[in-house]
Amino acid sequence: MFKKALKDVKKELGQDIPLVINGEKIFKDDKIKSINPADTSQVIANASKATKQDVEDAFKAANEAYKSWKTWSANDRAELMLRVSAIIRRRKAEIAAIMVYEAGKPWDEAVGDAAEGIDFIEYYARSMMDLAQGKPVLDREGEHNKYFYKSIGTGVTIPPWNFPLRLWLVRL
Numbered sequence: 001m002f003k004k005a006l007k008d009v010k011k012e013l014g015q016d017i018p019l020v021i022n023g024e025k026i027f028k029d030d031k032i033k034s035i036n037p038a039d040t041s042q043v044i045a046n047a048s049k050a051t052k053q054d055v056e057d058a059f060k061a062a063n064e065a066y067k068s069w070k071t072w073s074a075n076d077r078a079e080l081m082l083r084v085s086a087i088i089r090r091r092k093a094e095i096a097a098i099m100v101y102e103a104g105k106p107w108d109e110a111v112g113d114a115a116e117g118i119d120f121i122e123y124y125a126r127s128m129m130d131l132a133q134g135k136p137v138l139d140r141e142g143e144h145n146k147y148f149y150k151s152i153g154t155g156v157t158i159p160p161w162n163f164p165l166r167l168w169l170v171r172l
Helices: 002-010 052-069 074-090 093-104 109-132
Strands: 015-017 018-023 024-025 029-035 039-048
Touching: 002 093, 018 052, 029 093, 039 093, 074 093, 074 109, 093 109
Parallel strands: 015 039
Antiparallel strands: 018 024, 029 039
């Protein structure tokens, strides 16, 4: 699995990577070159560099999408998160191989990062289903109180180099 994943991912290295804003792929002339820290002659990818306007457009698109997302039930959101975790689980070796090349992670740590990301998604999806039922609050005479969690909006995560997948996924 390890050798095959590294071999398969190596074939894909050096590509130009677009921004994706509102579902649209946007290739920019200005790029950020990602270099393998273990082999500085190896270009992992050339990522399109966002401008301030690109960032503003991305926030606008995310906030627009949030209008629909916030109407989804907790169970529907959780089901989507569980589907995402299933996709990551199927592609775990590939994702780990990318981290080996891009972050210089040892294989075991890269697989661990991917596995922990999957665990986070599944934990929070199941927690979401549980919390959707509401939690009791101490009642006063004549009252019945509960509190509920709700989505509050969009946000940004800039994950550190050492746990690029896990620390991004935990923000979902």
